[in-house]
Amino acid sequence: MADVARELSVSPATVSYVLNGREGTLVSDRTRERVLEMAQQMGYRPNRAAQVLAGKRSNVVELCVNGFHPAFNGQVIRAFQNQFVANPYQLRIVNPDYAREEDWPFVGNDWPMDGLIISDAYFPESIVPSLVQPDAPIVSKLGVPIVSTGIYAITNIDFVRVDLSPAIEAALRHLAAHGNRIAYVSLWPAHTESENSDQRYPVYQRVLREFGLKEEMIVTYASPAMSLRECTRVAVRDYIAQHGCPDGIFCFNDERAIATLAALRDLGLKVPQDVRLIGCDGIEETTYHYPPISTIQYPFDEVALLAWDFLSRRIEQPDLPLQSATLHAELVLRESSG
Amino acid sequence: MADVARELSVSPATVSYVLNGREGTLVSDRTRERVLEMAQQMGYRPNRAAQVLAGKRSNVVELCVNGFHPAFNGQVIRAFQNQFVANPYQLRIVNPDYAREEDWPFVGNDWPMDGLIISDAYFPESIVPSLVQPDAPIVSKLGVPIVSTGIYAITNIDFVRVDLSPAIEAALRHLAAHGNRIAYVSLWPAHTESENSDQRYPVYQRVLREFGLKEEMIVTYASPAMSLRECTRVAVRDYIAQHGCPDGIFCFNDERAIATLAALRDLGLKVPQDVRLIGCDGIEETTYHYPPISTIQYPFDEVALLAWDFLSRRIEQPDLPLQSATLHAELVLRESSG
């Protein structure tokens, strides 16, 4: 910038003015033009670190998801990115799974940002709550506003929550109407579940009780050696080998439903004839399997739209009252559930 | 930092020393201890922008991939992230697809970084080459070293290239051994292909010529309204409705193979009985479909390992001679190819 200024014998401030496109005719058209041209020619690029240090906005919004690979987060990210095309802000994706412990609760990323979106705050318990100031909930300890989204949304800051319960209930009623053994392919054994950690289990428990059925949990521990899908495939195969086959299976998510489908195929069982299957999340892949997998559709686009809406408003007006919305996921029945 | 210093009545420099963990006993143990404790207590967090501005390394390495969602890049990202656990560097993922045009060729991200890894430099043509200085190829115009990886690696900077050709040839020979109509589900029509844009087509062309077979291209244009998979599914369905069914289909990638499998199912065709199918990339999902899809396995982990190896070495020693490696993808035959 100084170079450009020197070359043109104007002051750096003038260059800064035109490059920042300050409105009003602070700078004469001729000067502006010359500066622009020279900057272009000299390949000037702003130093963002310096800009931020000098008090400028970073124009970065961070999206925090846990894991890039799982299809669910892929769709979350894609939906958010679509909000950010033709938008002055950049979206920066971070994945706290890989953050170094010593960086918690700041998820290992303290580069400048103007706001933070946390999708499914389902991280090593403590991270997110510790970012939120109990007394001044709107602006976080990071100094920027946070919007929390998803099933595990935190609800004392701006949030977009997705409620799965009605859809899960419908799914389980559907299964219960067609059989007596309804299993749940879950993350943890029942006794580990807390309201906070799984929206699904309480519904499962309630519906099964209502129908007078016995709970059957198929627990799929993750293992470092195997992928999530492999673990699930093995767990389901083992369970059925030992206990026989349920009439219906509801899975914690589509990843597990896909693995479950493979496990059933491994055992020569037919879906939906021998066993009905329903997943959860609504990732695109479910429509490409055979049979197409019934699922509970997470409203990716609506969440992204609302979250960005809340956040951008909050960035402009930090003392707005709490903004919130609750969306409802929808049961999509396909062949796998008969 | 100044606050911490003031609180302890030491100079900011002292605080900086201990916080940067400079070796040698520059600072007395007692002072060090007090500083550490006070910093902790006051919740001190370094301002990375300021650190960088003052000349410190950012400890950030950027990984540039095109698109988060597609399963292929998901596996690329995961493989790289595994290199970066327990590594002082942070990995920052960027996706130039969503970069604003005016930011090219800097892919919309000019936050500080110490190095750049470009995975499959398959972006709007110009981006990557324009980052490389023709005269001083090792260090890029960005001022940091670049390592290029993947099928479309640029080979005048440090690179890890993946050669698909032998595996593709094996795949096509396998198909050609079992039928006369071998189709290629491609991105573009044949006349668009250039050596640089598709490693696969030249092999397809060569093998088909050798067997005296006629080329059949099934072109799957992407459309903004439909997902890649949907587009492919429709394109394959239409093609077969019009031209009848080939004996073997080789797909540009697994995404397309999965969609092709769905299309074949839509038409009531059996794989591999009616038509043999082989994909490319080796994404995990291929093992979960029915039938499991034959594919060409991209060496995700090896690429990540070597790329990081090259880059970290280059960061330390900028004037090392060119580093390079070529890996070979491997054909994995599963049920879909008979």
Add this chain to the structure above:
DNA sequence: TTGAAAGCGCTAACAG
């Protein structure tokens, strides 16, 4: 063993 001071590249008063 510690402190003072310059400067990284930029922005935003303020003065002219």
Add this chain to the structure above:
DNA sequence: CTGTTAGCGCTTTCAA
């Protein structure tokens, strides 16, 4: 309309 100047938070000589 344009230039001067004081920082932003930190690192790093250099001097004490």
